[in-house]
Amino acid sequence: MIRFDHVSIEYEKGKRVLDDISFEIRDGESVGLIGANGAGKSTVMKSLLGLIPHEGSITVDGLEVYKENLSQVRKKLGLVLQNSDNQMFMPTVLEDIMFGLLNYGMSREEAEKKADGILSKLGLEDLKYRHNHKLSGGEKRMAAIATVLAMEPDAVLMDEPTSALDPYNRRIIIDTIRGMNITKIITSHDLDMIMDTCSRVILLSGGRVAADGDADVILRDKELLESKRLELPLSLQTR
């Protein structure tokens, strides 16, 4: 279970990016985190992994997110960064996927087998030996997702997973997300994708939770969405 209890965050003194936020995410829930640019979505995700200092209390399975617990917390959570360029640092895709597995003590053979498994699940066998710096934006994104899923985290956080993807890969990611029986937190401006993958939505605005509830209800609330600089999902728009 993930819990935010009166959490506030400021990057610069006096400018609160998150302002006294509280919510709870139960095991196995799939939550869409939505909001306009700069609403604080990425900040929520990073703070959950202890990458940004916070006030208040964030807990993961009862573990307070702070220095002593970080390695345990991070083992439970997998984060797909908004910018995949910053996620991949080994020369090839295979080595990048294996990096985390090896750090957690897996043998090379096991790790490579696992990497093969995740690559074929995502239909990325071709990328295995490719050099990271020679991948297209979308390929890089897919590979970054593979590196995180290979770790088999208890919960996965995806920051804009579909933003660079073509419709085909977008569909693969949606299907993969739907197929995973773990806790999922997904941010996106692709509200159709959120509708396809999430049962609950948290809407952030001005550093606060503006709405929190059933995806079906919130994503159909035209007035609410538009007041927060968003729009109805395309599939619900009628003209």
Place this chain on the structure above:
Amino acid sequence: MIMTCFVLLYTGMEKIDAAVAELREMDDLAALESPVHSLHPLAKLLTTFIYIFVTVSFDKYDLSGLIVMLVYPVLMFQASGIKMSTCFYKLRIVLPLVCAVGLFNPFFDKAPMLSIGALTVSGGVISMITLMMKGVFSLMASFIFVSTTSLDAICAALRKIHIPSVIVTLLLLTFRYVTVMMEEVSVMTTAYMLRAPGQKGINYKAWGSFLGQLLLRSMDRSEELYSSMLLRGFNGEFSYADVPKGRLADWLFTIAASVLFFVFRYVNVAELLGNIIMRG
């Protein structure tokens, strides 16, 4: 580092992209296959060390003895399938610097050394040439090592001989992050050029803000890269590809090569050959 930035700024973006590509090509070279590539990294590292040590130790007037040392890099290039021109091309910036080191010797050491017909060559000229050769040979040998061994294997070998993990990790990360920074330069120059068409290089007035931006951006990126390493359980120690145990052949190579180097060092092979031919 700062120097690199200035050089990069001045050269413009195509060159930066090319430089990034070139750095990364070293990975490609190391991924080739050949007897040299498959030698144990530690055996190669040791041989390279010994080679450089012996080469540098030649007397500064021992031109004919030193020349023979060229045999090792030449053979290694042959065996590895890497063209010697690649080496000189990649080292084109360093080579002149290495060669420049001995440039003043002829002015200080004017004592005549040997005469060919009417031409007298001074000791300074000889020592200049040997100094240049020592530099170039050592570079060639190092290049062979670096280009036939993956960065991972190099680091693993260094760890094997108990170089502290901090230093090895630093080496690895420096290499990885230098390319990150150069990519950042490339992106920024592209952005600049698109809005300043027809301008050659970046106007010096913009250098300050450009460098500042570059620093911040590289720092941000490195920080995020570093966090994503932490997120995947990085604890300061890379798990390098297992370096297989050295085969007998690997160590025989090192021993044979070293013996050869010392023979070259203490027996003047060029002279010996000359004598044999003259007599025969």
